Amino acid sequence: MEQQKSASLWMIGGLVVVAIAAFATLLMMRGAPADLDLSRDRLTTKQLYRVAIAPETEPFDRAALHGWVVTVSTSQGAPVDGAEITVDGGMPQHGHGLPTAPAVTAALGQGRYRIEGVRFNMGGLWEFKLRIRAAPGEDDVTFNLDL
Amino acid sequence: MLGLSVLLAACSGSDFSEAERETIASLSIDRLGDPPPDPSNRFAGSRAAAAFGATLFFEPRLSRDGTVSCSTCHKIDRQFQDDLPRGRGVGETDRRTMPLAGVAWSPWQFWDGRADSLWAQALVPLEDQREHAGTRLGYARFVAEHMRDRYERIFGPLPDMMGLPMSAGPRGASDEQAAWAALPEAKRAEIDTVFANIGKALAAFERSIRHTETRFDRFARALAKGETPQGDAELSNTEVLGLKLFIGRANCVTCHNGPRFTDDHFHNTGVPQPADLPSDEGRAAAIAKVGADPFNCLGSFSDAEPDQCGELRFLVKDNPEMIRAFKTPSLRGASSRPPYMHSGQIATLDDVFGHYASAPTSPRGQSELQPITLSEREREALKAFLKTIDGG
Numbered sequence: 001m002e003q004q005k006s007a008s009l010w011m012i013g014g015l016v017v018v019a020i021a022a023f024a025t026l027l028m029m030r031g032a033p034a035d036l037d038l039s040r041d042r043l044t045t046k047q048l049y050r051v052a053i054a055p056e057t058e059p060f061d062r063a064a065l066h067g068w069v070v071t072v073s074t075s076q077g078a079p080v081d082g083a084e085i086t087v088d089g090g091m092p093q094h095g096h097g098l099p100t101a102p103a104v105t106a107a108l109g110q111g112r113y114r115i116e117g118v119r120f121n122m123g124g125l126w127e128f129k130l131r132i133r134a135a136p137g138e139d140d141v142t143f144n145l146d147l
Numbered sequence: 148m149l150g151l152s153v154l155l156a157a158c159s160g161s162d163f164s165e166a167e168r169e170t171i172a173s174l175s176i177d178r179l180g181d182p183p184p185d186p187s188n189r190f191a192g193s194r195a196a197a198a199f200g201a202t203l204f205f206e207p208r209l210s211r212d213g214t215v216s217c218s219t220c221h222k223i224d225r226q227f228q229d230d231l232p233r234g235r236g237v238g239e240t241d242r243r244t245m246p247l248a249g250v251a252w253s254p255w256q257f258w259d260g261r262a263d264s265l266w267a268q269a270l271v272p273l274e275d276q277r278e279h280a281g282t283r284l285g286y287a288r289f290v291a292e293h294m295r296d297r298y299e300r301i302f303g304p305l306p307d308m309m310g311l312p313m314s315a316g317p318r319g320a321s322d323e324q325a326a327w328a329a330l331p332e333a334k335r336a337e338i339d340t341v342f343a344n345i346g347k348a349l350a351a352f353e354r355s356i357r358h359t360e361t362r363f364d365r366f367a368r369a370l371a372k373g374e375t376p377q378g379d380a381e382l383s384n385t386e387v388l389g390l391k392l393f394i395g396r397a398n399c400v401t402c403h404n405g406p407r408f409t410d411d412h413f414h415n416t417g418v419p420q421p422a423d424l425p426s427d428e429g430r431a432a433a434i435a436k437v438g439a440d441p442f443n444c445l446g447s448f449s450d451a452e453p454d455q456c457g458e459l460r461f462l463v464k465d466n467p468e469m470i471r472a473f474k475t476p477s478l479r480g481a482s483s484r485p486p487y488m489h490s491g492q493i494a495t496l497d498d499v500f501g502h503y504a505s506a507p508t509s510p511r512g513q514s515e516l517q518p519i520t521l522s523e524r525e526r527e528a529l530k531a532f533l534k535t536i537d538g539g
Binding site for chain 1: 170173183254400401402404405410411412457458460461462463464466468515
Protein backbone atom coordinates (compact mmCIF):
# COMPACT_ATOMS: atom_id res chain seq x y z
CA MET A 1 0.00 0.00 0.00
CA GLU A 2 2.73 2.42 1.05
CA GLN A 3 4.77 1.33 -1.94
CA GLN A 4 1.85 1.91 -4.28
CA LYS A 5 1.27 5.34 -2.83
CA SER A 6 4.90 6.27 -3.19
CA ALA A 7 4.94 4.93 -6.76
CA SER A 8 1.93 7.03 -7.73
CA LEU A 9 3.50 10.06 -6.04
CA TRP A 10 6.59 9.52 -8.15
CA MET A 11 4.41 9.22 -11.23
CA ILE A 12 2.56 12.44 -10.47
CA GLY A 13 5.89 14.11 -9.80
CA GLY A 14 7.18 12.82 -13.13
CA LEU A 15 4.08 14.07 -14.95
CA VAL A 16 4.48 17.49 -13.37
CA VAL A 17 8.11 17.64 -14.53
CA VAL A 18 7.07 16.63 -18.05
CA ALA A 19 4.26 19.18 -18.04
CA ILE A 20 6.58 21.95 -16.86
CA ALA A 21 9.14 21.02 -19.50
CA ALA A 22 6.45 20.94 -22.19
CA PHE A 23 5.11 24.30 -21.04
CA ALA A 24 8.61 25.80 -21.02
CA THR A 25 9.21 24.49 -24.55
CA LEU A 26 5.89 25.94 -25.66
CA LEU A 27 6.82 29.28 -24.10
CA MET A 28 10.10 29.31 -25.99
CA MET A 29 8.52 28.41 -29.30
CA ARG A 30 5.51 30.64 -29.41
CA GLY A 31 5.74 34.09 -30.95
CA ALA A 32 4.28 37.25 -29.51
CA PRO A 33 0.75 36.73 -28.16
CA ALA A 34 -1.78 38.29 -30.52
CA ASP A 35 -3.03 40.78 -27.92
CA LEU A 36 0.41 41.91 -26.76
CA ASP A 37 0.84 45.69 -26.83
CA LEU A 38 3.77 46.41 -29.17
CA SER A 39 3.30 50.17 -29.01
CA ARG A 40 6.46 52.26 -28.81
CA ASP A 41 4.61 55.15 -27.16
CA ARG A 42 3.21 54.33 -23.72
CA LEU A 43 2.28 55.65 -20.33
CA THR A 44 4.42 54.57 -17.39
CA THR A 45 3.01 52.18 -14.78
CA LYS A 46 1.85 54.93 -12.41
CA GLN A 47 1.00 57.15 -15.38
CA LEU A 48 3.48 59.82 -14.27
CA TYR A 49 5.05 59.98 -17.72
CA ARG A 50 4.37 59.34 -21.33
CA VAL A 51 7.39 57.72 -22.98
CA ALA A 52 8.12 57.11 -26.65
CA ILE A 53 11.07 55.14 -28.00
CA ALA A 54 12.51 55.02 -31.51
CA PRO A 55 15.69 53.49 -32.91
CA GLU A 56 18.24 56.16 -33.86
CA THR A 57 18.28 54.85 -37.41
CA GLU A 58 15.53 52.95 -39.14
CA PRO A 59 15.78 50.17 -40.14
CA PHE A 60 18.23 49.11 -37.43
CA ASP A 61 20.46 46.06 -37.23
CA ARG A 62 19.28 44.38 -34.02
CA ALA A 63 22.46 42.26 -33.84
CA ALA A 64 24.86 45.25 -33.88
CA LEU A 65 25.35 47.79 -31.10
CA HIS A 66 22.96 50.63 -31.80
CA GLY A 67 21.16 53.53 -30.17
CA TRP A 68 17.58 54.52 -29.36
CA VAL A 69 16.06 57.90 -28.66
CA VAL A 70 13.66 58.11 -25.71
CA THR A 71 11.20 60.97 -25.46
CA VAL A 72 9.79 61.64 -21.99
CA SER A 73 6.88 63.94 -21.31
CA THR A 74 4.47 64.37 -18.44
CA SER A 75 1.14 62.65 -18.85
CA GLN A 76 -0.14 66.11 -19.89
CA GLY A 77 2.44 66.26 -22.67
CA ALA A 78 5.06 68.67 -21.28
CA PRO A 79 8.64 67.55 -22.12
CA VAL A 80 10.60 66.28 -19.11
CA ASP A 81 14.27 67.31 -19.02
CA GLY A 82 16.82 66.38 -16.39
CA ALA A 83 15.41 62.88 -15.94
CA GLU A 84 17.54 59.99 -14.72
CA ILE A 85 16.82 56.98 -16.88
CA THR A 86 18.05 53.44 -16.41
CA VAL A 87 17.61 50.61 -18.88
CA ASP A 88 16.84 46.96 -18.28
CA GLY A 89 15.09 44.20 -20.16
CA GLY A 90 15.47 40.78 -21.67
CA MET A 91 13.56 37.94 -23.24
CA PRO A 92 10.75 36.82 -20.93
CA GLN A 93 10.16 33.64 -22.94
CA HIS A 94 13.81 32.62 -22.53
CA GLY A 95 14.35 33.96 -19.03
CA HIS A 96 17.46 35.97 -19.85
CA GLY A 97 18.38 39.63 -19.74
CA LEU A 98 19.87 42.03 -22.27
CA PRO A 99 23.27 40.98 -23.66
CA THR A 100 24.65 44.48 -23.07
CA ALA A 101 24.20 47.19 -20.44
CA PRO A 102 22.71 50.09 -22.43
CA ALA A 103 22.84 53.54 -20.85
CA VAL A 104 21.71 57.09 -21.47
CA THR A 105 24.70 58.92 -22.96
CA ALA A 106 23.17 62.29 -23.87
CA ALA A 107 20.24 64.53 -23.07
CA LEU A 108 19.13 65.92 -26.41
CA GLY A 109 16.71 68.51 -25.02
CA GLN A 110 12.93 68.78 -25.15
CA GLY A 111 12.56 65.60 -23.16
CA ARG A 112 14.70 63.55 -25.54
CA TYR A 113 17.52 61.27 -24.44
CA ARG A 114 19.94 59.07 -26.35
CA ILE A 115 20.42 55.50 -25.18
CA GLU A 116 23.50 53.75 -26.54
CA GLY A 117 24.83 50.22 -26.32
CA VAL A 118 21.67 48.35 -27.29
CA ARG A 119 21.91 44.94 -28.93
CA PHE A 120 19.34 42.20 -29.33
CA ASN A 121 21.25 39.01 -29.99
CA MET A 122 18.24 36.89 -30.94
CA GLY A 123 15.08 37.27 -32.92
CA GLY A 124 11.87 37.06 -30.89
CA LEU A 125 10.01 38.90 -28.19
CA TRP A 126 12.05 41.31 -26.09
CA GLU A 127 11.17 43.54 -23.17
CA PHE A 128 12.83 46.95 -23.05
CA LYS A 129 12.31 48.48 -19.63
CA LEU A 130 12.98 52.06 -18.60
CA ARG A 131 12.98 53.43 -15.08
CA ILE A 132 12.54 57.18 -15.02
CA ARG A 133 13.26 59.52 -12.15
CA ALA A 134 12.46 63.24 -12.48
CA ALA A 135 10.54 65.95 -10.63
CA PRO A 136 7.11 64.23 -10.93
CA GLY A 137 8.54 61.09 -9.26
CA GLU A 138 9.91 57.65 -10.07
CA ASP A 139 8.09 55.40 -12.50
CA ASP A 140 8.77 52.63 -15.00
CA VAL A 141 7.56 51.46 -18.35
CA THR A 142 8.04 48.22 -20.27
CA PHE A 143 8.01 48.15 -24.06
CA ASN A 144 7.48 44.89 -25.95
CA LEU A 145 9.58 44.56 -29.07
CA ASP A 146 8.93 41.74 -31.53
CA LEU A 147 12.20 41.49 -33.43
CA MET B 148 1.42 13.47 -40.39
CA LEU B 149 3.70 16.44 -39.77
CA GLY B 150 6.64 14.42 -41.06
CA LEU B 151 4.72 13.59 -44.21
CA SER B 152 3.83 17.20 -44.93
CA VAL B 153 7.47 18.17 -44.40
CA LEU B 154 8.50 15.47 -46.85
CA LEU B 155 6.01 16.66 -49.42
CA ALA B 156 7.19 20.22 -48.97
CA ALA B 157 10.79 19.34 -49.71
CA CYS B 158 12.70 20.77 -52.63
CA SER B 159 10.04 22.93 -54.17
CA GLY B 160 10.85 25.82 -51.85
CA SER B 161 7.27 26.99 -52.13
CA ASP B 162 6.17 25.29 -48.95
CA PHE B 163 8.14 27.34 -46.48
CA SER B 164 6.08 29.79 -44.49
CA GLU B 165 6.81 33.50 -44.85
CA ALA B 166 8.52 33.48 -41.44
CA GLU B 167 10.64 30.47 -42.43
CA ARG B 168 11.67 32.15 -45.67
CA GLU B 169 12.75 35.26 -43.80
CA THR B 170 14.76 33.19 -41.31
CA ILE B 171 16.40 31.23 -44.13
CA ALA B 172 17.34 34.50 -45.86
CA SER B 173 18.77 35.84 -42.58
CA LEU B 174 21.15 32.86 -42.42
CA SER B 175 22.44 33.26 -45.96
CA ILE B 176 26.03 34.36 -46.53
CA ASP B 177 24.58 37.00 -48.87
CA ARG B 178 23.47 38.88 -45.75
CA LEU B 179 26.99 39.02 -44.28
CA GLY B 180 28.34 42.18 -45.93
CA ASP B 181 31.77 43.57 -45.08
CA PRO B 182 33.41 43.00 -41.71
CA PRO B 183 32.80 45.79 -39.22
CA PRO B 184 35.69 48.25 -38.92
CA ASP B 185 38.05 47.91 -35.97
CA PRO B 186 38.78 51.48 -34.88
CA SER B 187 41.18 50.17 -32.23
CA ASN B 188 43.51 48.94 -35.02
CA ARG B 189 44.39 51.60 -37.59
CA PHE B 190 46.25 48.93 -39.56
CA ALA B 191 43.19 46.65 -39.79
CA GLY B 192 42.64 47.52 -43.46
CA SER B 193 46.32 47.81 -44.43
CA ARG B 194 47.38 45.28 -47.05
CA ALA B 195 51.02 45.63 -46.04
CA ALA B 196 50.08 44.91 -42.42
CA ALA B 197 47.95 41.92 -43.49
CA ALA B 198 50.84 40.49 -45.55
CA PHE B 199 53.24 41.03 -42.65
CA GLY B 200 50.66 39.42 -40.36
CA ALA B 201 50.49 36.38 -42.64
CA THR B 202 54.25 35.97 -42.36
CA LEU B 203 54.04 36.23 -38.58
CA PHE B 204 51.09 33.81 -38.45
CA PHE B 205 53.13 30.99 -40.00
CA GLU B 206 56.40 31.84 -38.22
CA PRO B 207 57.39 29.16 -35.67
CA ARG B 208 60.27 31.28 -34.41
CA LEU B 209 57.61 33.38 -32.67
CA SER B 210 57.77 30.93 -29.76
CA ARG B 211 60.04 29.96 -26.91
CA ASP B 212 61.54 26.92 -28.60
CA GLY B 213 61.02 27.80 -32.26
CA THR B 214 58.39 25.12 -32.88
CA VAL B 215 55.02 26.83 -32.37
CA SER B 216 53.37 29.27 -34.75
CA CYS B 217 49.75 30.44 -34.80
CA SER B 218 49.27 27.88 -37.59
CA THR B 219 50.34 25.04 -35.30
CA CYS B 220 46.82 25.04 -33.83
CA HIS B 221 45.05 27.19 -36.45
CA LYS B 222 45.83 24.87 -39.38
CA ILE B 223 45.22 26.46 -42.75
CA ASP B 224 43.90 23.24 -44.35
CA ARG B 225 41.63 22.44 -41.38
CA GLN B 226 39.48 25.58 -41.15
CA PHE B 227 42.27 27.12 -39.05
CA GLN B 228 41.64 24.71 -36.15
CA ASP B 229 43.33 21.48 -35.08
CA ASP B 230 40.68 18.74 -34.58
CA LEU B 231 41.86 18.23 -30.99
CA PRO B 232 39.74 18.49 -27.84
CA ARG B 233 42.22 21.06 -26.49
CA GLY B 234 44.83 23.09 -28.32
CA ARG B 235 48.46 22.01 -28.02
CA GLY B 236 51.35 24.42 -28.28
CA VAL B 237 54.36 23.99 -26.03
CA GLY B 238 51.89 22.28 -23.68
CA GLU B 239 48.18 21.46 -23.67
CA THR B 240 45.70 24.26 -23.09
CA ASP B 241 42.31 24.09 -21.38
CA ARG B 242 40.25 25.04 -24.42
CA ARG B 243 39.35 23.87 -27.90
CA THR B 244 41.10 25.77 -30.73
CA MET B 245 38.55 27.96 -32.49
CA PRO B 246 38.34 28.09 -36.28
CA LEU B 247 39.12 31.53 -37.73
CA ALA B 248 36.70 32.11 -40.61
CA GLY B 249 34.71 35.26 -39.98
CA VAL B 250 36.52 36.21 -36.75
CA ALA B 251 36.58 39.83 -37.88
CA TRP B 252 32.84 39.96 -37.20
CA SER B 253 33.14 38.76 -33.59
CA PRO B 254 32.94 41.55 -31.05
CA TRP B 255 34.60 39.28 -28.48
CA GLN B 256 37.44 36.81 -28.97
CA PHE B 257 38.15 33.51 -27.18
CA TRP B 258 35.45 31.14 -25.91
CA ASP B 259 34.91 33.46 -22.96
CA GLY B 260 35.38 36.75 -24.83
CA ARG B 261 38.27 37.90 -22.66
CA ALA B 262 39.69 39.94 -25.56
CA ASP B 263 37.73 42.71 -27.25
CA SER B 264 39.64 42.75 -30.53
CA LEU B 265 41.50 40.38 -32.80
CA TRP B 266 44.82 42.07 -32.07
CA ALA B 267 44.35 41.90 -28.30
CA GLN B 268 43.46 38.22 -28.71
CA ALA B 269 46.54 37.44 -30.82
CA LEU B 270 48.88 38.65 -28.07
CA VAL B 271 47.63 36.21 -25.43
CA PRO B 272 48.75 32.87 -26.97
CA LEU B 273 52.12 34.40 -27.87
CA GLU B 274 52.92 34.74 -24.16
CA ASP B 275 50.86 31.86 -22.76
CA GLN B 276 53.25 29.37 -21.19
CA ARG B 277 51.36 26.45 -22.75
CA GLU B 278 51.12 27.96 -26.22
CA HIS B 279 53.97 29.96 -27.82
CA ALA B 280 55.53 30.57 -24.40
CA GLY B 281 57.66 33.50 -25.54
CA THR B 282 57.91 37.04 -24.22
CA ARG B 283 57.14 40.41 -25.74
CA LEU B 284 60.74 41.61 -25.51
CA GLY B 285 61.87 38.36 -27.14
CA TYR B 286 59.41 38.96 -29.99
CA ALA B 287 60.44 42.61 -30.40
CA ARG B 288 64.06 41.48 -30.62
CA PHE B 289 63.15 38.80 -33.17
CA VAL B 290 61.36 41.32 -35.38
CA ALA B 291 64.28 43.76 -35.08
CA GLU B 292 66.74 41.10 -36.13
CA HIS B 293 64.81 39.33 -38.91
CA MET B 294 61.98 41.60 -40.10
CA ARG B 295 63.09 45.14 -39.33
CA ASP B 296 62.46 46.61 -42.78
CA ARG B 297 58.98 45.20 -43.16
CA TYR B 298 58.01 46.22 -39.66
CA GLU B 299 59.39 49.75 -39.95
CA ARG B 300 57.79 50.39 -43.34
CA ILE B 301 54.39 49.82 -41.72
CA PHE B 302 54.77 50.89 -38.13
CA GLY B 303 57.75 53.26 -38.08
CA PRO B 304 61.08 52.92 -36.25
CA LEU B 305 61.62 50.11 -33.77
CA PRO B 306 62.84 51.24 -30.33
CA ASP B 307 66.46 50.93 -29.29
CA MET B 308 66.87 47.60 -27.52
CA MET B 309 70.61 47.82 -26.92
CA GLY B 310 71.53 46.55 -23.49
CA LEU B 311 68.10 45.08 -22.78
CA PRO B 312 67.77 41.43 -21.69
CA MET B 313 67.24 38.80 -24.39
CA SER B 314 63.81 37.92 -23.05
CA ALA B 315 61.44 39.70 -20.68
CA GLY B 316 57.70 39.91 -20.24
CA PRO B 317 55.02 40.10 -17.54
CA ARG B 318 53.73 36.60 -18.30
CA GLY B 319 57.04 34.83 -18.80
CA ALA B 320 59.05 32.59 -16.47
CA SER B 321 59.88 34.15 -13.10
CA ASP B 322 63.28 35.47 -14.27
CA GLU B 323 61.64 36.98 -17.36
CA GLN B 324 58.98 38.61 -15.22
CA ALA B 325 61.67 40.03 -12.93
CA ALA B 326 63.63 41.32 -15.93
CA TRP B 327 60.46 42.97 -17.26
CA ALA B 328 59.67 44.61 -13.92
CA ALA B 329 63.22 45.99 -13.80
CA LEU B 330 62.86 47.86 -17.11
CA PRO B 331 62.06 51.58 -16.97
CA GLU B 332 58.36 52.24 -17.56
CA ALA B 333 59.02 54.21 -20.76
CA LYS B 334 61.03 51.30 -22.19
CA ARG B 335 58.27 48.85 -21.29
CA ALA B 336 55.77 51.06 -23.13
CA GLU B 337 58.01 51.04 -26.24
CA ILE B 338 58.22 47.26 -26.19
CA ASP B 339 54.47 47.00 -25.53
CA THR B 340 53.91 49.14 -28.63
CA VAL B 341 55.94 46.72 -30.77
CA PHE B 342 54.04 43.81 -29.22
CA ALA B 343 50.69 45.50 -29.92
CA ASN B 344 51.76 46.13 -33.52
CA ILE B 345 52.60 42.43 -33.95
CA GLY B 346 49.03 41.75 -32.82
CA LYS B 347 47.64 44.39 -35.17
CA ALA B 348 49.44 42.84 -38.14
CA LEU B 349 48.19 39.36 -37.19
CA ALA B 350 44.67 40.81 -36.88
CA ALA B 351 44.91 42.48 -40.30
CA PHE B 352 45.75 39.08 -41.77
CA GLU B 353 43.05 37.24 -39.82
CA ARG B 354 40.43 39.70 -41.06
CA SER B 355 40.96 38.21 -44.52
CA ILE B 356 39.93 34.70 -43.38
CA ARG B 357 36.32 34.36 -44.46
CA HIS B 358 33.55 31.81 -44.68
CA THR B 359 33.02 30.40 -48.14
CA GLU B 360 29.70 29.93 -49.87
CA THR B 361 28.02 26.60 -49.23
CA ARG B 362 25.18 24.58 -50.75
CA PHE B 363 22.79 26.10 -48.22
CA ASP B 364 23.73 29.61 -49.38
CA ARG B 365 22.95 28.69 -52.98
CA PHE B 366 19.65 27.19 -51.81
CA ALA B 367 18.80 30.33 -49.79
CA ARG B 368 19.73 32.59 -52.69
CA ALA B 369 17.41 30.74 -55.06
CA LEU B 370 14.63 30.79 -52.47
CA ALA B 371 15.05 34.54 -51.94
CA LYS B 372 14.72 35.11 -55.68
CA GLY B 373 11.60 32.97 -55.81
CA GLU B 374 13.41 30.41 -57.97
CA THR B 375 13.48 26.65 -57.60
CA PRO B 376 16.94 25.64 -56.33
CA GLN B 377 18.80 23.75 -59.04
CA GLY B 378 21.75 21.37 -59.08
CA ASP B 379 23.59 21.14 -55.77
CA ALA B 380 21.50 24.03 -54.43
CA GLU B 381 18.55 21.68 -54.26
CA LEU B 382 18.25 20.23 -50.78
CA SER B 383 17.10 16.67 -50.19
CA ASN B 384 13.99 15.84 -48.20
CA THR B 385 16.15 14.98 -45.22
CA GLU B 386 18.13 18.22 -45.48
CA VAL B 387 14.93 20.27 -45.67
CA LEU B 388 13.56 18.46 -42.62
CA GLY B 389 16.81 19.30 -40.82
CA LEU B 390 16.57 22.94 -41.88
CA LYS B 391 12.96 23.16 -40.70
CA LEU B 392 13.91 21.66 -37.35
CA PHE B 393 16.94 23.94 -37.08
CA ILE B 394 14.86 27.09 -37.51
CA GLY B 395 11.81 25.63 -35.79
CA ARG B 396 11.14 23.11 -33.07
CA ALA B 397 14.76 22.28 -32.23
CA ASN B 398 15.39 25.98 -31.39
CA CYS B 399 18.94 25.91 -32.78
CA VAL B 400 18.48 29.24 -34.54
CA THR B 401 17.75 30.96 -31.24
CA CYS B 402 21.49 31.28 -30.62
CA HIS B 403 22.94 30.09 -33.94
CA ASN B 404 21.41 32.96 -35.88
CA GLY B 405 22.51 35.34 -38.63
CA PRO B 406 24.77 34.55 -41.59
CA ARG B 407 27.55 33.20 -39.34
CA PHE B 408 25.13 31.06 -37.33
CA THR B 409 26.10 32.76 -34.09
CA ASP B 410 24.59 35.51 -31.94
CA ASP B 411 28.10 36.50 -30.73
CA HIS B 412 26.91 36.13 -27.17
CA PHE B 413 27.66 33.79 -24.26
CA HIS B 414 25.43 31.00 -23.02
CA ASN B 415 25.49 28.37 -20.31
CA THR B 416 24.32 25.19 -22.03
CA GLY B 417 25.23 22.79 -19.24
CA VAL B 418 28.38 21.50 -20.93
CA PRO B 419 30.23 19.24 -18.48
CA GLN B 420 33.34 20.36 -16.62
CA PRO B 421 36.30 18.12 -17.60
CA ALA B 422 37.50 16.36 -14.45
CA ASP B 423 41.17 17.04 -15.18
CA LEU B 424 40.78 20.81 -15.60
CA PRO B 425 40.33 23.58 -13.05
CA SER B 426 36.76 24.84 -12.68
CA ASP B 427 35.97 27.11 -15.63
CA GLU B 428 33.58 30.01 -15.01
CA GLY B 429 33.59 31.06 -18.66
CA ARG B 430 32.31 34.53 -19.43
CA ALA B 431 31.75 35.42 -15.76
CA ALA B 432 35.52 35.23 -15.13
CA ALA B 433 36.43 36.96 -18.40
CA ILE B 434 34.64 40.25 -17.71
CA ALA B 435 37.20 41.48 -15.19
CA LYS B 436 40.04 40.28 -17.43
CA VAL B 437 38.91 42.18 -20.50
CA GLY B 438 38.31 45.30 -18.43
CA ALA B 439 41.85 45.13 -17.02
CA ASP B 440 43.58 44.21 -20.30
CA PRO B 441 46.07 47.00 -21.17
CA PHE B 442 45.56 46.08 -24.82
CA ASN B 443 41.79 46.59 -24.79
CA CYS B 444 39.95 49.18 -26.86
CA LEU B 445 40.19 51.82 -24.12
CA GLY B 446 43.89 51.21 -23.42
CA SER B 447 46.83 53.35 -24.50
CA PHE B 448 47.82 51.01 -27.38
CA SER B 449 44.38 51.24 -28.97
CA ASP B 450 43.81 53.61 -31.90
CA ALA B 451 40.15 54.14 -31.00
CA GLU B 452 38.51 57.11 -29.36
CA PRO B 453 36.82 56.07 -26.09
CA ASP B 454 33.34 56.54 -27.56
CA GLN B 455 34.21 54.01 -30.27
CA CYS B 456 34.66 51.29 -27.64
CA GLY B 457 30.97 50.47 -27.36
CA GLU B 458 31.45 46.84 -26.41
CA LEU B 459 33.51 47.77 -23.35
CA ARG B 460 31.45 50.81 -22.43
CA PHE B 461 28.21 48.84 -22.39
CA LEU B 462 29.63 45.60 -21.04
CA VAL B 463 27.29 43.63 -18.78
CA LYS B 464 28.94 43.08 -15.40
CA ASP B 465 27.93 40.92 -12.45
CA ASN B 466 25.38 38.87 -14.34
CA PRO B 467 24.82 35.36 -12.91
CA GLU B 468 23.72 34.23 -16.39
CA MET B 469 27.37 34.50 -17.42
CA ILE B 470 28.59 31.77 -15.04
CA ARG B 471 29.92 28.97 -17.27
CA ALA B 472 28.59 30.86 -20.29
CA PHE B 473 30.68 30.37 -23.42
CA LYS B 474 30.55 32.01 -26.83
CA THR B 475 28.15 30.61 -29.39
CA PRO B 476 30.42 29.18 -32.10
CA SER B 477 29.60 29.58 -35.77
CA LEU B 478 28.15 26.37 -37.17
CA ARG B 479 29.52 26.95 -40.65
CA GLY B 480 31.92 24.07 -41.21
CA ALA B 481 31.12 22.57 -37.79
CA SER B 482 29.96 19.20 -39.09
CA SER B 483 33.48 18.31 -40.25
CA ARG B 484 35.36 19.56 -37.23
CA PRO B 485 34.63 17.47 -34.17
CA PRO B 486 35.13 17.41 -31.23
CA TYR B 487 32.70 20.00 -29.92
CA MET B 488 32.29 22.53 -27.10
CA HIS B 489 34.79 24.80 -25.40
CA SER B 490 37.06 22.04 -24.15
CA GLY B 491 36.19 19.46 -26.79
CA GLN B 492 34.01 17.64 -24.25
CA ILE B 493 31.60 16.15 -26.80
CA ALA B 494 33.09 13.87 -29.43
CA THR B 495 30.47 13.67 -32.17
CA LEU B 496 27.45 15.50 -33.56
CA ASP B 497 25.23 12.62 -32.40
CA ASP B 498 26.44 13.24 -28.87
CA VAL B 499 25.85 16.98 -29.32
CA PHE B 500 22.22 16.33 -30.26
CA GLY B 501 21.95 13.98 -27.29
CA HIS B 502 23.24 16.77 -25.05
CA TYR B 503 20.76 19.33 -26.37
CA ALA B 504 17.86 16.87 -26.20
CA SER B 505 18.53 15.86 -22.60
CA ALA B 506 19.54 19.37 -21.43
CA PRO B 507 21.61 18.27 -18.40
CA THR B 508 21.97 20.45 -15.33
CA SER B 509 24.97 22.75 -15.51
CA PRO B 510 27.93 21.96 -13.22
CA ARG B 511 27.70 25.64 -12.11
CA GLY B 512 25.24 28.40 -12.87
CA GLN B 513 22.04 27.77 -14.77
CA SER B 514 21.78 26.05 -18.15
CA GLU B 515 19.57 27.86 -20.65
CA LEU B 516 18.58 24.62 -22.37
CA GLN B 517 15.15 23.04 -22.20
CA PRO B 518 14.89 19.32 -22.95
CA ILE B 519 13.40 18.40 -26.34
CA THR B 520 12.54 15.14 -28.02
CA LEU B 521 14.45 14.40 -31.19
CA SER B 522 13.81 11.13 -33.02
CA GLU B 523 16.62 9.21 -34.69
CA ARG B 524 15.36 10.46 -38.04
CA GLU B 525 15.27 14.06 -36.85
CA ARG B 526 18.85 13.83 -35.59
CA GLU B 527 19.94 12.46 -38.96
CA ALA B 528 18.08 15.33 -40.63
CA LEU B 529 19.80 17.95 -38.46
CA LYS B 530 23.13 16.34 -39.25
CA ALA B 531 22.32 16.40 -42.97
CA PHE B 532 21.38 20.08 -42.75
CA LEU B 533 24.62 20.95 -40.93
CA LYS B 534 26.53 19.39 -43.84
CA THR B 535 24.86 21.87 -46.19
CA ILE B 536 26.56 24.74 -44.31
CA ASP B 537 29.92 23.01 -44.42
CA GLY B 538 32.16 23.77 -47.37
CA GLY B 539 34.47 21.00 -46.13
